Amino acid sequence: MMNIRHLKYFVATAESGQVSRAANLLAISQSSVTGAIRDLETELGTDLFLRTSHGMELTEAGREFLASAREILQKLDEATKLTRRHSTVSGVISLAASYTVIGYFLPYHLDRLQHLYPGLEVRLSELNRESIEEGLLSNRFDMAVVLTSNLNNPELESETLLKSTRRLWVPNNHPFQRRGKASFEEIAQEDYIMLTVDEAAHTTMKYWSMTSFQPRVKLRTSSVEAVRSMVANGQGVTMLSDMVYRPWSLEGKRIGTLTTDKEIPSMDVGLAWRRGIEFSRPVSVLVDYFKQCYALPQTPFSLGRG
Template sequence: MAFSLRQLRYFVATAELGQISQAAVNLSISQSAITTAIKELEQILGVGLFLRTPHGMDLTEAGRQFLSHAYDILNKVDEAMRLDFVSSEVEGTLMVAATYTVIGYFLPVHIERLRRLFPNLEILLFEQNRESIEEGLLANRYDISVLLTSNIVNPQLATETLLGSTRRLWVPAQHQLLQREDVGLREIAEEPYIMLTVDEAAYSSLKYWSNSPYQPRVILRTSSIEAVRSMVANGLGVAILSDMVHRPWSLEGRRIETINVKDTIPAMNIGLAWRKGAELTPAAKAFRVYYRNLNHFTAMNV
């Protein structure tokens, strides 16, 4: 049996005010309604949430833990109630530019969903590098773009980050660094390093390396993610790349493990960009709202 939002709200009000009588006044309901809701909630959860005292209602340890989750659930429900909704009747042609990494590892599943949600909308995709996308947005060749927003520097563009993909160290199975409690750039600098160059990965990498006293011992620079994957899996070097492009197996069937890096490594941010001040077309608005709502639903996770 699942608990209800009503029971959660009554529980939270009682926890905050410490007395059923005060919670009843605050919610404009009867005390018996709150008492019944709390008893039902405790039965569903199988734990006592309050200690009944002459002075009121004190949370138990289980109650304090559940209160944190109750806040999260109610906050996400409030967010969901504020979602934007777009008619499925949106039509026309949408020109979307995207970078290599985004097209390869993020966009396809969403384009398929968008085409089902908006059957009258034609989405045309163009793979370009960041500089070409920025120039194309300013020249109105593209309506909107999906790219690594962490690389955008043009002040004439508006951006909206959709997600951040954590960067971790890639190593082959049974690598000696897997035995260490913590691994930082100091330890990584002692290893042969495979430097990915596509989508300005090398530039992004050197930004955080330059903030440390260490430098990677680069043995190969390549634009191929599969080359990095294969080199790492075969024990020829290590790499720091995002979870989005990670796969646990190389094409040869060899294992690739990941390690959290103790030094600060910025996430790879993926999001939308368009010309600042431009009036988005109905198609572009639908595209943007889809991702905004997707973020809300992903964040809810309840």
Template structure:
């Protein structure tokens, strides 16, 4: 049986989410399709890639090795699809503003690819909060931005969503809620809660909490995602954060599990923003075209 790109994509989605059910949700397909693809992939490579556990899918040693190859495969496919994207001869300076979360967990990979694809494009990157980015775009201090578009409300700015990252409950391994059938904000409210504050995370969080009769029992507010990760992994509380910043292990090597909540939790949307009346320069067009191709946005 030949290896297919579909199998590789489904494998990566399962490895990153740690659960077949969540991978299926992220891919907008059935769980059985994911399960079948992984089973066929394991037969093709002749190795068990996942250890099936009550809490999800853990990569085996062979699975971790294959994940590295899977990323390389998809990277090469993406590069091949962009051969005719925009001429690589684009030159000049482009000022790009981005928020903390975007710079830390989204942009580095794409900036590296952009610089290889457009070697003459001088990308100047600035980390700022949303308010400063909005002001900078409107005064032409920055050409374009990459930020959480779900936070943008200014009608003078045009936005284009690239991806929606679901928010899920983060828990330490063997937490009691992992064995509960259905978990919502009611159950979360009974746990000590670690509140992330960076990129208006606390404001966004309280917006969906206030639509319920419950409130989080906040034990700590922090601007550090790594602090949240370590505190959750070490049993000091729980948190609701997006898949984009999730990693299954803390710096201490402790497991962080995730659960899909029953309540309606908004996703974290990441995308581009620019001044609505701006005329796109060749540099801005190349930057936007790269992301539109990378995320398969319709023309």
């Protein structure tokens, strides 16, 4: 029968992408994780993961179940930590975040933080990566939630929380979808819808450059919803992460996803701060909250790591 252990092991595996990593994060055996996932799939009557040479990839049923599992665990967490609602921790946190993070990652966590720590005030600013980095280095921001896979500044520390798999998006019943896989050579023959926000175009061209092919770009846009609608309506294909994926466009048309013949780097989301900075009590609470959510090792964060 399904229990909380099943849900925790499933979420850890979905977020880490590998049974071995989930087991390490949870400090349990790999067989415990695989057994729990197998029991869960049996009870639900569907496969939640595709087992590949690269790890565990969520099926569409798995992605839908992930949202429900997180909600259940959230409610349990709130129920078992009611005393934290009356926490005496108070103060202001100046937090920066990029477009994708604010749109698809942060709102859920900001709501939880408000309930768990009503004395904390999070002042949020949306900026691009360069402005966020400058703000962290000048102490304008205490912390940032960013795409850590885009960071390259040696004066910043970062902690990745979530690795979101990138896949090929295609309109429903596309020939690629029926086969379940496509090569970069085949994708290069399709019209391509290029997302530009949060350096997505630059990242896309980096992994295309590892092949001998180029995407046939039909449209460049900063709107994820425009990409979603264009793909759903058969105007092209794209490659984006599971975090921004939704199975339906605004017009109610379905979008399918599949893997490619070459591994695409994940989109990594996490925390960033100026190297060596001393965290205030409110910022330490924020950091510990995220580390607990994503089953990262709990270490003292009164000082940034050098």
